[in-house]
Amino acid sequence: MPAERRLAPGVFVTGTDTGVGKTLVAAALARHLRDQGLRVAVMKPVETGVADPNQAGPDAALLRWAAGCQAPWEDVAPLRLRRPLAPALAAEKDKVFVDFSALVETCQRLRRNHDFVIVEGAGGLMVPLAGGLLIADLARAMELPLLVVCRPDLGTINHTLLTVFSAQTMEIPVCGFLINGMPDAPDEAMGDAPHALAALASTDLLGVLDRVDAADEQAKVEALAGQIAQLPTYRTLRYNLAWPSEPSV
Template sequence: MPAEKPLAPGIFITGTDTGVGKTLVAAALARHLRDLGLRVGVMKPVETGVTDPAAEGSDAALLRWAATCDAPLQDVAPLRLRRPLAPAVAAEKDKIFVDFGALLEACRRLRENHDFVIVEGAGGLMVPLAGGLLIADLARAMCLPLLVVCRPDLGTINHTLLTVFSAQTMDLPVAGFLLNGMPDIPDEAMSEAPHTLAALASTDLLGVLNRVAAKDEQSKVENLAGLIEKLPTYSILRRNLAWPEKTSK
């Protein structure tokens, strides 16, 4: 019986709210790691609001482009739903069965064939996936640590702490959190958010990424990827995400 392939390390990216830039951060990390010479696998296990469910949605397509990932559609974007609703609701309305085991198998295949894998969840941890299952249950079953992406403006302290503390209560390992979309001239609440969260969140602040302006999403990803290595917290980010030092041959 052939030995099983070793599984690559990876990260499960979740957000504190809708519109925090989770996909942009996931894609920027994928582009940065690809530029380091790593084979990066990307996955959007479930994407809703997909215009043509026979093809990848916009989030999965952006991740694939950023990583230059050539994995099959069923591994990168195994579940594509037309309605812009929570996955469990969108699937139920279209009478589509959410195969939890198939999502886990797709992740396993990606981890067998890449140096590092980035999985982007749908919304936050408490988004219903199927039946009594949440996105948090998917993250736990994939055995990947969480990277929490949060926004910098007023309210983010509450949302971020709730997300981190919920993850810890559910025994989900948290690699850290990252604030995305900090404006060039932040207001007082934004200026104080990183320090306050770093003191209270019981996990590491992995970076504060500035808001990037560009003509399209791909340009935004490239601009954001260029900021990652310049982060003062870059060594902590690299340590906590544990991506490999060397590429596979």
């Protein structure tokens, strides 16, 4: 009987706040890894605000496109909910059962069949998922390191430190954080944020991504993927996320 395939490395992407661009960053990372020749799987365990739950939501669709992922939609986007609310409330309103164990098993299945897996959470770590469970509980159960996406403007130090410290308190490994959306002419608070966070966050700053103005989401992903390849912190990003140098056989 053949041995079971090992679980591939991966990352669980979370944000410090709504609107920080974690879907774009997750998709850009997926596109970059795909360009390296890796078989990348993506997963959006729960997406709310999906107009037609029989179809994939925009976040899951963007992730799958970026990765060139051929996994079935049931694995990429297993839980799609109509209302733009926290998952626990949206599921209650839609009378949908959140099968926590099934979400974890889906992630493991993707890890057995790909070189790298990117899971994007819903909102931040403390977002209610179901019952007494949070998105943080899902990240911990999936046993993936956390990549925190944060914004550069005023308030980001507090939000980022709270996210990192909460993860560490819950014994969720944090591989680092990315600052997304730095403008061409940052104000004083924005300009100081990378240095302050690098000194205070007790985890690695893996890069600062510039704000991208593009016609559509796919063009933004392509631009951000190009930025990732040119980051001064690229080697640290690659090491901390532990992605393989070549596809597995």
